[in-house]
Amino acid sequence: MRFYVSFGGKYAQEAHPVFVNGVWADGRSDPRANEMRYAHPDNWIEVEAPDESAARQIVVDHIGSYWSMMYNEAEWDAHSWTDRQRWFPGRCILELWADGRIEVP
Secondary structure (H helix, E strand, O other), X not given: OEEEEEOOOOOOOOOOOOOOOOEOOOOOEOHHHHXXXXXXXXXXXXXXXXXXXXXXXXXXXXXXXXXXXXXXXXXXXXXXHHHXXXXXXXXXXXXXXXXXXXXXX
């Protein structure tokens, strides 16, 4: 199943340094992080996992608690593309997979 993770919009005008300068939320250095944008509320992460519990664990393992909401495919697809673009005008900044793959779209 595919899940979509948002970063919350309350503090959209504040800096969001989760993926800046190759450093992940837990302080690990990773050159792939240089390619990603900020974990800004305009952007989202996509997670491929067998269920929501596994998806949540994958997200926590990779970025810690620096996220807000998780939507399943039905919840994400229930809204029109126009609505999603209004709420999330950025882009997918990271894809995480249950088999351990990490992709930067």
